[in-house]
Amino acid sequence: MVWRRVQGRRAPAFELPGDDGAVWGIEGLRGQWVVLVFYPRDFSPVCTAQLCHYGQWWQREPLRGVVVLGISPDTVAQHGRFRQRYRLPFPLLADERLEVFRRYGMVLFGVMPARGIVVIDPEGQIRWWWRSLTGLRYPSAQRVWQILQRLQSVDGA
Secondary structure, three states: OOHHHOOOOEOOOOEEEEOOOOEEEOHHHOOOEEEEEEOOOOOOHHHHHHHHHHHHHHHHOOOOOEEEEEEEOOOHHHHHHHHHHHOOOOOEEEOOOOHHHHHOOOEEOOOEEOOEEEEEOOOOEEEEEEEOOOOOOOOOHHHHHHHHHHHHHHHOO
16 A cells, blocks of 8 residues: 555554553544554653653643544553653553554554554544654644644534
8 A cells, every 4th residue: 555645545443452451443433533643662762752742732732522542562561651651641552563553554664663643534534644754753743733623624523
């Protein structure tokens, strides 16, 4: 699949354990907007800065009907420590074998987890997809929030 042309395609199904004890899957999130935040590692400097930035923004500027989920290859236990230490307001999901990373085109060179964002609409269609080629950049929370607002207003949500 050419990921530059992914908008409008059905979001690949998945089920992953979260640090909150729940098993999260795309099918169970139908009817809601979903933001998947793919990131390489808990406690790494860029990942910590990114997730703290997103967490602070979403606590200050929540959008109704939007679920934010962080996904990395770290374990559920590691996610729990990370989320608690930084008081992140959204669940972190463990994709230890990079299966979901691969389904969403978030693997570099076939083995490295990439940093990326995927926005999925209530019908399960991918509406916005972004991936960092260096792993050092990420869109601001404000940018993601504005994209969500624009997409919701177009859809009449």
